[in-house]
Amino acid sequence: MSVLIYAESWNGKFKKTSFEAISYGVDLASKMDSEAIALTINAESVEELYKYGVAKVISVKNDSLKSFATNSFAGVVKEVADSISAHTIVMLASSNVNSFAPSLSIEWDASLATGVIAEPASFEPFTVNRKVFSNKAHADVVLSKENKVLVVAQNSFGVIENEVSGSSEEFNVSPSDGNVSVESTEMASGKVNLMDAEIVVSAGRGMKSGDNWAMIEEMADLLGAGTACSKPVSDIGWRSHEEHVGQTGKNIAPNLYFAIGISGAIQHVAGVNSSKVIVAINTDEEAPIFKAADYGIVGDAFKVVPELIEKIRTLKG
Amino acid sequence: MKVLVCIGHVPDTTSKINFANNDTEFDSNGIQYVINPHDEFTLARAMFLKEKQGASLTVVNVGPSTTETTLRKSLAIGADNAIRINAEPKDSLFVAQQIAKVAKDGAYDLVMAGKESIDYNGGMVPGLMASILGVPFVNAVVGVDVDGDKISVTREIDGGKETVSATLPVVIAGQKGLVKEEELRIPNMRGIMMARKKPLTVVEPDGDFTMTEFVKFEKPEVKSACKMVSADNVGELIDLLHNEAKAI
Ligand SMILES: Cc1cc2nc3c(=O)[nH]c(=O)nc-3n(C[C@H](O)[C@H](O)[C@H](O)COP(=O)(O)OP(=O)(O)OC[C@H]3O[C@@H](n4cnc5c(N)ncnc54)[C@H](O)[C@@H]3O)c2cc1C
Numbered sequence: 001m002s003v004l005i006y007a008e009s010w011n012g013k014f015k016k017t018s019f020e021a022i023s024y025g026v027d028l029a030s031k032m033d034s035e036a037i038a039l040t041i042n043a044e045s046v047e048e049l050y051k052y053g054v055a056k057v058i059s060v061k062n063d064s065l066k067s068f069a070t071n072s073f074a075g076v077v078k079e080v081a082d083s084i085s086a087h088t089i090v091m092l093a094s095s096n097v098n099s100f101a102p103s104l105s106i107e108w109d110a111s112l113a114t115g116v117i118a119e120p121a122s123f124e125p126f127t128v129n130r131k132v133f134s135n136k137a138h139a140d141v142v143l144s145k146e147n148k149v150l151v152v153a154q155n156s157f158g159v160i161e162n163e164v165s166g167s168s169e170e171f172n173v174s175p176s177d178g179n180v181s182v183e184s185t186e187m188a189s190g191k192v193n194l195m196d197a198e199i200v201v202s203a204g205r206g207m208k209s210g211d212n213w214a215m216i217e218e219m220a221d222l223l224g225a226g227t228a229c230s231k232p233v234s235d236i237g238w239r240s241h242e243e244h245v246g247q248t249g250k251n252i253a254p255n256l257y258f259a260i261g262i263s264g265a266i267q268h269v270a271g272v273n274s275s276k277v278i279v280a281i282n283t284d285e286e287a288p289i290f291k292a293a294d295y296g297i298v299g300d301a302f303k304v305v306p307e308l309i310e311k312i313r314t315l316k317g
Numbered sequence: 318m319k320v321l322v323c324i325g326h327v328p329d330t331t332s333k334i335n336f337a338n339n340d341t342e343f344d345s346n347g348i349q350y351v352i353n354p355h356d357e358f359t360l361a362r363a364m365f366l367k368e369k370q371g372a373s374l375t376v377v378n379v380g381p382s383t384t385e386t387t388l389r390k391s392l393a394i395g396a397d398n399a400i401r402i403n404a405e406p407k408d409s410l411f412v413a414q415q416i417a418k419v420a421k422d423g424a425y426d427l428v429m430a431g432k433e434s435i436d437y438n439g440g441m442v443p444g445l446m447a448s449i450l451g452v453p454f455v456n457a458v459v460g461v462d463v464d465g466d467k468i469s470v471t472r473e474i475d476g477g478k479e480t481v482s483a484t485l486p487v488v489i490a491g492q493k494g495l496v497k498e499e500e501l502r503i504p505n506m507r508g509i510m511m512a513r514k515k516p517l518t519v520v521e522p523d524g525d526f527t528m529t530e531f532v533k534f535e536k537p538e539v540k541s542a543c544k545m546v547s548a549d550n551v552g553e554l555i556d557l558l559h560n561e562a563k564a565i
């Protein structure tokens with residue numbers, strides 16, 4: 001019996017989430033007295049995965065899997081899971097994983113849990129903790145079927161280095177034709193992907209106008225951070241929808257989140273309160289964001305942010 | 318073109334979340350229910366399919382009779398008819414099975430749902446339905462165009478967007494971006510009057526398949542007090558973030 005861990009790659013390179021998936025899956029397998037086996041699809045090289053404790057990697061290379069369709073990906077992961085008699089599949093949330101996990105659970109006749117934030121609290125019955133009510137609460141969920149698919153929320157378990165010597169084997173698959181055809185892909189260039197960002201600099205209506213974002217971007221650049229915004233900011237069109245975080249936008253969990261000129265409405269906080277450290281900068285000392293924050297400055301963003309930029313520049317030398 | 322729009326009945330986003338019965342169930346005391354925010358985008362997009370392309374629009378919900386207010390609101394926004402599947406929505410698989418059956422029996426061309434509900438946040442129902450129906454699925458959709466039996470769908474991917482095409486029937490899960498904010502619909506008086514006369518059919522559930530069970534809820538720990546730094550000394554914040562929090 002084994003735990004199959006899907007290590008996702010993009011253009012041949014592993015996504016950061018795949019290392020967290022391996023970390024989670026390796027630990028889970030050891031607790032379940034099972035073997036941890038990783039699966040990669042069209043990854044250029046697999047050695048990087050050994051660093052996180054997985055000793056066996058199944059490498060699938062197939063041109064028809066270069067474009068994504070839920071049916072072909074679900075089919076291949078199921079085929080590999082069956083070939084190694086897996087009982088649990090571990091994946092990390094991402095746009096593609098979230099898209100094909102439901103299909104995989106149907107095809108493999110498995111119980112599916114998404115938004116998982118911890119290892120199972122018990123194995124009999126198999127119970128995991130997950131986010132609910134847009135992170136205003138957590139729930140213990142029992143997975144009743146023999147087979148289980150766990151989609152773990154990003155940055156909830158962390159990446160654990162634990163180098164082992166490993167080996168990989170190629171596995172031939174015959175995927176079904178994708179039931180959608182990819183016509184075009186458009187990537188935002190030169191920006192840190194918000195979901196992958198360790199640090200996020202986010203700003204709200206307190207910035208007064210979309211033209212005032214240069215300092216937010218400069219601060220983010222210096223920190224290697226992603227940029228985000230509150231809902232009204234993207235509604236008005238000061239920033240694009242992709243940056244909207246909160247209950248109705250993206251749910252993020254970076255190491256460090258700066259909320260600048262953001263009041264901290266309940267819907268906003270729901271989407272960011274899994275961040276490890278939250279910093280609030282706001283003119284209003286009564287702003288609810290200070291209740292969610294670890295560090296705060298009551299002050300004018302237009303004065304504080306440029307000063308922060310100077311201090312960060314000094315720190316980074 | 319027959320379009321089926323799944324409508325979630327969820328606590329208003331400002332709701333304070335509490336649990337009852339020894340933290341085993343959601344406490345709905347004093348909770349206002351609304352259309353799931355993501356579903357407002359799909360419904361608004363579906364209205365354009367109706368107005369511009371003559372689609373017929375059915376809204377569907379799995380829930381007890383209390384969810385009918387939300388279905389009526391969707392009718393007031395402009396859906397032609399509503400179906401309520403009379404059952405507690407036990408889990409995502411249960412809901413997906415029930416709606417898939419309605420979708421199949423009604424031979425819908427396009428099934429639209431929101432990418433997740435803001436209560437249980439599973440994000441599973443649309444993908445499960447598609448797989449049960451054996452039709453294509455596209456998640457996190459921010460654009461849709463239908464031309465005959467061909468559909469072109471734009472979805473958000475990590476760090477960008479991707480446009481795919483497929484042949485109907487298809488299931489899509491929509492989100493913000495599908496229509497502009499100002500294109501979201503609010504029921505007007507005429508809509509509300511008309512909604513009263515539109516058909517709302519109640520059907521009984523078929524089968525009882527689940528894969529998960531919620532057994533206990535808890536609220537995250539409350540953060541300790543925020544450490545305040547003077548605006549006259551922002552350098553201290555950088556020091557704290559560097560040396561204490563080790564975050565930069
Ligand atoms: C159904 C629904 C869903 C929602 N979902 C979301 C969601 O997902 N995400 C989200 O963000 N919101 C969401 N909202 C909106 C939410 O309720 C708030 O309205 C929103 O978060 C407020 O955005 P804001 O903090 O940028 O603006 P405001 O609330 O206007 O706050 C601006 C803040 O900036 C401060 N400020 C002003 N000038 C300065 C200055 N010079 N320097 C520093 N600070 C300054 C002010 O003191 C104030 O606290 C939702 C609302 C609804 C009804």
